Amino acid sequence: MSLNDRIARGLESGWKVTDGATLTANHTAEADVVIVGTGAGGGTTAEILAKRGLSVILVEEGRLYYQKDFKMDELTSYANLYQEGMSRVTKDGAIAILQGRCVGGSTTVNWTSSFRTPDATLNYWGRQFGLEDLSPDAMAPWFAGREERHSMSPWDMAPNINNDILRQGCEKLGFSWQIIPRNVKGCWNLGYCGVGCPTNAKQGALLTTIPGALDHQTHMYHGLRADRLVMNQDRIESLQATAMASDGITPTSVQVTLKARHFVVAASAIGSPGLLLRSRLPDPYERVGKRSFIHPVNASVAKMPKLVDPFYGAPQSVYSDEFNFSSGVDGDVGYKLEVPPLHPAMSAGVVPGHGDAQVKNMASLPWMQSVIALLRDGFHADSPGGTVSLRDDGSPVLDYPVTDYLWQGLRRAFYTMAEIQFAAGAQRVRLMHLDSDWYSSWADAKAAIDALPMELHRVRLFTAHQMGGCGMGSDPKQSVVNSFGEHHHVSNLNIHDASIFPTSIGANPQLSVYALAARNSTRLAQRLRT
């Protein structure tokens, strides 16, 4: 195995990789640039800077897992690869937060859908936040570059049945649908992207930019949690970090001090604002943590007459944007329609219930199909997003109030999803809501949705796309960084991750993160080399 696996080979060849759990004494290291986070943003930044000859230290709180560890098992993967062992939720517990915590970040566990930032979103940013330099034309080459780097192209195998049912339903109802571009190379069409791709087909940060950076002398620490950026006068002087034990969660007493000329924070939404807040960096207009977005997701499941086997096959290959921008960019909230993979633990966590009713729900898994709606939050005054703050122990938590504006969208999405599933031949449909039954006709489902209370906890809500909290903009009173990810108040700090989006994206965000990080790292490299 070590011969074929990029990571195993690299480690053998002498990559500088330090596992925090092996450190026994405090220590200090120094480089041109210290980067916090090894996901979409951090990996891209590290590779670009290292290839330009800058010395780079990469810091990752999670651990290094790679092919040898990816055994298509949900329980181990959720425990090891996800934030808070997959138990991360919003402050009131009402929204489940799926987010990666390992080398490669969320890209190690994401579902490989690869969309450019919609033009409407970029144009809106230009108008609302003074980000005219991120126009679709200006960004196009950056998207193209990253599409190539991560082998992104429209999925050319047949969609699995789970996805095809979304296509069929849309066809029947005259809704638009499209094939999803994926970042894969030689994909085996297995369907385990969410638990770490076992074949190395997925071209996330773990198999692209991280090896690229390590090949160029980057020193990566994993199992090392960034605690605080320490300022001296008006510049950051060092990063204080704590080594974690080999379980990945128990902090040890070993402290690591990392010094650099420049610091790049890429700990993502929730993580990056958390680090800035802990560090008490200048924030005169109290913008850090504000306007955090999540693409709130609600879901519907259907029992189909024929086998779906929703656990097999590329997890996402069909989407519909019929309702995403149909009320304009800033009208009633829009939503993108997609499909989630359904493995047993995931399904048991998503479908609420207990007792014999749940036994029946679970027994029907092979015939189960699911549609999800991802709401485009942040484009309206009534969708100001959530706020990241610190818990007593200093860890970040997201408070995300669901406004009436969003509830209306969630209710509309329930109608749409149920209608699509019945149009595609569903025998029964159940909304992911504590009060929903299984309905056997579209008319029954429709009447039920009319009456469903749209309330926290009763409506089951999810997010796999955390954005914002260190928003970019031209006005320091309204934002944390400028369009290059440069901090408004600290001259040697950049932020290169999903936390800088001033609204949500309106599409799965990884390509938006990759492209912006590539653009801003290229600029940063020029700055640091002169």
Added chain:
Amino acid sequence: MSNLLPRHENQDAASLNRRSFLRTGLGGALFLGTVSVTASLSGCATAPADRLGAVETRMDASYRFRFLTADDIDLFEALLPAILGSALPAQPNARRMAIAGTVERIDAGIHQFGPANQKELRQLFDLLNFGLTRITIARVWSPWPQVSTEQANGFLERWRSSGIGLFNNGYMALTKISNVAFYGYQENWHLSGYPGPPDWAVQALPQFRTS
């Protein structure tokens, strides 16, 4: 131990935190503020069960509990028959093993949740284990080891259908942790008709080769 904040900013954080579940969730109910304190004084088991508490009930006495206390284990032993229903085997020995294994995986899962969510769960479990709040809030009259499956189910239904979001949240926390630990486990995959990773892929992939 796990603090990211400088020491002085963290005074009393632990004690405040232990009450926050109750405070934020149940506001007005004043007497609740002292539950965790009272619970620990009145002999509610507050230390992880390690091996000792497990010995009488557990098949695998070698598992070391890292989070669940002996009282928490009683709680889950009472709740799991209601949460898992007929998915649990009927044969007594097999049934006991399935419950024991699920409780262990719940413990292992919670360990990975990390300190912050562990605190939240500690508060929830204390509330359910402490007699006064078990009766007033969960409306479960007997201690958990004496609670029937019907009574446990009644409690779950009350929290599920309650108009109080905090109780819905408690319902989701208890059932989700249990359902994921149970249905996600390889030996129970057949209950959801899941054959596991495709055999041909397992055969072809190096990480499954034993040598």
